Amino acid sequence: MAFNPFNEAPEKSEKLFLDWKNIYPDSYSKNDTDAFTKTRIILMNGTEYEAVWYSHQFFRHCKDNNLRRQLEFVRKNEQQQQKLIACLKPKDETVLETTIAYEQLAVELTAILAQREPDKHVKAALDFALLEDFDHLYRYADLLDMEHGIHAEKLVNGYTEITPARPTIAHHRYPYDDVRRPVNFKKCAPITKLNVSIITAAEQQTMNYYMNQCAFYETDLGRRLYQEIAMVEEQHVTQYGSLMDVTEGWLECWLNHEYTECYLYYSCWKDETDKYIKKIWEQCLRQEITHLHIAAEALKQYGKKEWQQVIPDGNFPELLHFAPQEEYIRKIIANTVENTALREDYINVNELGDDADFFTYQRMLNYNEKLVPSHAAIRAHIDRCGQDYRAEHAENPIPSLRCRTEDNTKLGRVKNK
Numbered sequence: 001m002a003f004n005p006f007n008e009a010p011e012k013s014e015k016l017f018l019d020w021k022n023i024y025p026d027s028y029s030k031n032d033t034d035a036f037t038k039t040r041i042i043l044m045n046g047t048e049y050e051a052v053w054y055s056h057q058f059f060r061h062c063k064d065n066n067l068r069r070q071l072e073f074v075r076k077n078e079q080q081q082q083k084l085i086a087c088l089k090p091k092d093e094t095v096l097e098t099t100i101a102y103e104q105l106a107v108e109l110t111a112i113l114a115q116r117e118p119d120k121h122v123k124a125a126l127d128f129a130l131l132e133d134f135d136h137l138y139r140y141a142d143l144l145d146m147e148h149g150i151h152a153e154k155l156v157n158g159y160t161e162i163t164p165a166r167p168t169i170a171h172h173r174y175p176y177d178d179v180r181r182p183v184n185f186k187k188c189a190p191i192t193k194l195n196v197s198i199i200t201a202a203e204q205q206t207m208n209y210y211m212n213q214c215a216f217y218e219t220d221l222g223r224r225l226y227q228e229i230a231m232v233e234e235q236h237v238t239q240y241g242s243l244m245d246v247t248e249g250w251l252e253c254w255l256n257h258e259y260t261e262c263y264l265y266y267s268c269w270k271d272e273t274d275k276y277i278k279k280i281w282e283q284c285l286r287q288e289i290t291h292l293h294i295a296a297e298a299l300k301q302y303g304k305k306e307w308q309q310v311i312p313d314g315n316f317p318e319l320l321h322f323a324p325q326e327e328y329i330r331k332i333i334a335n336t337v338e339n340t341a342l343r344e345d346y347i348n349v350n351e352l353g354d355d356a357d358f359f360t361y362q363r364m365l366n367y368n369e370k371l372v373p374s375h376a377a378i379r380a381h382i383d384r385c386g387q388d389y390r391a392e393h394a395e396n397p398i399p400s401l402r403c404r405t406e407d408n409t410k411l412g413r414v415k416n417k
Helices: 033-058 063-087 093-117 120-148 190-216 222-242 249-269 275-303 327-338 359-366 373-385
Strands: 340-341 345-348
Touching: 033 063, 033 093, 033 275, 063 222, 063 275, 093 120, 093 190, 120 222, 120 327, 120 340, 120 345, 120 373, 190 222, 190 249, 190 345, 222 327, 222 373, 249 275, 249 327, 340 359
Parallel strands: none
Antiparallel strands: 340 345
């Protein structure tokens, strides 16, 4: 049965705000909780961060204090939601263990969105970054095994393979090549608008996490690895952010933010297997429905538009359901591992001109391959253990990535390698 949050009654305002008892939840068990429950928690943490961040930006560009008060009213609840969800993470889960869940989310979420995406340009962006996040999972998993003796395959419940894809050294591109063509949200399919909004928030959360945690990691190799992958995640945020519709006004964007949150909480509530956390998703959904009504009323009062002019059909499209995407990921690795970006589009690295900006930037940043942290981590694991750490269900789709005693630094970066 279709669900339209605009048709749901909002909560009374006194039910929106949490007291100290309810804002600090019981944390999940890092060893027993399903991996996809952890990914949903990270996704909604990032979604709430995006909502708060956007609200502050709108607030700083708004002259009307009555509207600013409405923004702060909603934001006060959004930031409580974010803190509640963030504290579902247990105290005994390390930064690196949480990182594995971040990368599993990036991999599985991107693959799910790509397969349902009707816009070819948006789908290409999702497929492109998918391989890079997949390779990041492999790099972090090797660091986890080497420094803590923990196998990441247990943390991901075997849902997601751990094996190299496009080598991280090849992810570093000239800034001009990270910018894509914006989507027209008024003409695109509803699922496209949701996909772009969801992946932008999710990747931004990953970027922020790595940027903030980098300096707190306990080893130099780990600090350097977080530093490097945070740089790549910034590129991903630029790519996905550039897909957003640049013609929408602040009020329209606010409405879309609240609608996306309603969609995600409803999806999480329907998808969740943990009864305790399922109740949290339901609670947050009711709160977000209230936020949506407030944003719709603000759009009408200050923007002189009805919500239907921004979201013609409020019924949710296909819900977000987490399930292993191994077959699709392997197909994308096999077909696009040598791709890089060229301005708004993608191209096989072997087809680039020798004077391409990609090669110029590679020479600037990666002139000494031994200094590249993502590959230093794999070399260190090989030196200590005799081979890299993997959790494969079949051999790697790319023959040149199957060797476990030598890390490939040429594929997707050097022509004809």
